[in-house]
Amino acid sequence: MSLEPAALLDALRSAVGPAQVLTDPDLRASYESDWTRRWQGEAAAVVRPGSTEEVAAVFRACVAAGAVVVPQGGNTGLVGGSVPRAVSWKPQVVLSTLRLRDLEEVDPLAGEVTVGAGVTLAALHAHAGAAGYGFGVDLAARDSATVGGMIATNAGGIHVLRHGMMRAQLVGIEAVLADGTVLRRLPGLVKDNTGYNLASLLAGSEGTLAVVTRARLRLTPLLARRVVALLGIANSSDAVELAGELQRKLPSLSAVELFFDDGLQLVLEHAGGEPPFREVHPAYLLVEAEAAEDPTHALAAVVQAAGDLVRDAVLASDQAGRERLWRLRERHTEAISALGVAHKLDVGLPAAALAAFVGAVRQRVERVAPGSRTFIYGHACEGNLHLGIIGPPPDDETVDDAVLRLTIEMGGTVSAEHGIGIAKTAWLEADRGAADVAAMRAIKSALDPHGILNPGVLFALS
Ligand code: FAD
Ligand code: MLT
Ligand code: ZN
Numbered sequence: 001m002s003l004e005p006a007a008l009l010d011a012l013r014s015a016v017g018p019a020q021v022l023t024d025p026d027l028r029a030s031y032e033s034d035w036t037r038r039w040q041g042e043a044a045a046v047v048r049p050g051s052t053e054e055v056a057a058v059f060r061a062c063v064a065a066g067a068v069v070v071p072q073g074g075n076t077g078l079v080g081g082s083v084p085r086a087v088s089w090k091p092q093v094v095l096s097t098l099r100l101r102d103l104e105e106v107d108p109l110a111g112e113v114t115v116g117a118g119v120t121l122a123a124l125h126a127h128a129g130a131a132g133y134g135f136g137v138d139l140a141a142r143d144s145a146t147v148g149g150m151i152a153t154n155a156g157g158i159h160v161l162r163h164g165m166m167r168a169q170l171v172g173i174e175a176v177l178a179d180g181t182v183l184r185r186l187p188g189l190v191k192d193n194t195g196y197n198l199a200s201l202l203a204g205s206e207g208t209l210a211v212v213t214r215a216r217l218r219l220t221p222l223l224a225r226r227v228v229a230l231l232g233i234a235n236s237s238d239a240v241e242l243a244g245e246l247q248r249k250l251p252s253l254s255a256v257e258l259f260f261d262d263g264l265q266l267v268l269e270h271a272g273g274e275p276p277f278r279e280v281h282p283a284y285l286l287v288e289a290e291a292a293e294d295p296t297h298a299l300a301a302v303v304q305a306a307g308d309l310v311r312d313a314v315l316a317s318d319q320a321g322r323e324r325l326w327r328l329r330e331r332h333t334e335a336i337s338a339l340g341v342a343h344k345l346d347v348g349l350p351a352a353a354l355a356a357f358v359g360a361v362r363q364r365v366e367r368v369a370p371g372s373r374t375f376i377y378g379h380a381c382e383g384n385l386h387l388g389i390i391g392p393p394p395d396d397e398t399v400d401d402a403v404l405r406l407t408i409e410m411g412g413t414v415s416a417e418h419g420i421g422i423a424k425t426a427w428l429e430a431d432r433g434a435a436d437v438a439a440m441r442a443i444k445s446a447l448d449p450h451g452i453l454n455p456g457v458l459f460a461l462s
Pocket of ligand 1: 035070071072073074075076077078081082097117138139140141144145146147148149150151152153154155156157158206207208210211212213333334417418421454457
């Protein structure tokens with residue numbers, strides 16, 4: 001059955017209240033275009049449920065109307081999965097989770113907390129911090145990215161080498177299936193082997209299987225002392241070797257981020273600030289160590305022992321100094337975006353292939369898109385490189401294809417942390433293989449037989 005558009009809107013209004021159904025184009029606009037400006041589409045409405053029950057009611061209204069649901073948190077995703085598709089035969093309803101922002105009390109005995117899907121990462125850090133805990137995942141979009149979006153994308157970020165990705169922080173989940181059924185398992189049992197782990201399955205499912213409404217999360221010790229170093233390096237293979245040394249020798253290591261001189265210059269032009277060194281270096285590693293006692297000496301000792309691998313170093317243990325160094329890495333994304341609509345790639349390579357990839361990929365890009373600008377940066381210990389390529393028109397995928405084929409040839413993955421979204425569906429099977437993709441499709445049809453949830457994400461619309 002399919003309802004008239006007016007009937008869909010009436011059903012949504014009775015599900016969440018008229019004030020939470022946005023139909024005015026000006027009010028819908030920020031929900032309809034993604035952070036990269038590469039993807040946008042038109043929604044019949046944006047709905048903002050305030051409870052799990054209201055999320056279930058939205059699904060029932062959409063099923064009755066033959067509409068599809070695009071879940072959205074902070075809309076900071078980088079693969080186009082959080083906004084309506086440009087072409088759709090069915091009305092698209094954006095389901096915003098931003099009103100699901102309950103912060104329950106931290107459980108001090110278990111070191112866990114249950115929070116709503118719409119809670120931002122920054123609010124979660126502040127809440128955990130006030131109770132003497134930390135949270136294991138952090139990333140530059142912290143002020144907007146939500147817990148639900150981070151679960152749905154299995155977000156990584158800067159502390160994966162120490163605490164793992166978002167999936168590793170999950171102790172329980174509450175989520176709503178496309179038919180309105182509520183899955184709820186939030187007791188905070190660290191050991192729980194009662195069959196399929198649905199929280200793990202939903203991590204990385206990109207809004208295609210269910211809408212996450214609440215999560216029970218593992219917290220980490222809040223370590224009082226931190227030091228950040230920026231190291232000037234001769235080339236990517238020295239950077240990879242040094243990242244390995246740091247991991248082996250520095251137990252307090254919490255981040256190792258890689259970038260290159262062209263990216264550093266761009267950030268300085270875009271955001272201002274002084275160059276960190278008198279001399280220019282081809283590559284840089286930003287290293288952070290965190291411990292209960294000051295880790296500065298331990299970090300300095302490993303850097304010194306690294307000899308010629310480090311050409312120059314600057315250290316900061318005060319907050320302003322640490323933030324100044326972090327900005328040089330974290331502002332890459334916005335500095336590139338200020339140049340134009342970038343082709344953003346997020347590849348993962350085996351450690352042994354990383355340095356060769358950096359050289360080879362620049363050549364491949366130059367071959368298929370001569371004159372374009374390629375910025376490379378990322379999370380060194382996980383072999384996770386981000387590429388921001390400026391030049392080719394947004395809808396020309398030649399350059400994406402060249403980079404992703406090379407990645408697969410070199411034993412890597414086409415998405416290390418951002419997900420497939422609508423941006424990378426064409427390369428999913430080349431990466432995962434036909435058997436994996438068939439198993440994923442079987443899970444999708446079992447949980448969402450009518451294809452209500454985020455059609456076009458993970459699997460291309462046919
Ligand atoms: P959205 O963008 O709203 O949605 C992302 C996906 O999740 C969509 O497919 C959407 O449909 C789905 N979704 C959202 N909420 C729910 C829900 N409650 N239930 C089910 N599905 C849902 N990512 C990293 O991994 N590491 C980084 O270091 C990193 N740094 C970034 C830095 C910047 C400056 C920016 C702009 C982005 C960065 N990202 C990074 C990408 C982005 O922040 C993450 O993917 C984040 O997890 C998205 O959260 P969100 O709430 O904004 O989700
Ligand atoms: C990062 O690590 O900076 C992010 O994942 C965002 C990006 O790829 O630009
Ligand atoms: Zn990243």
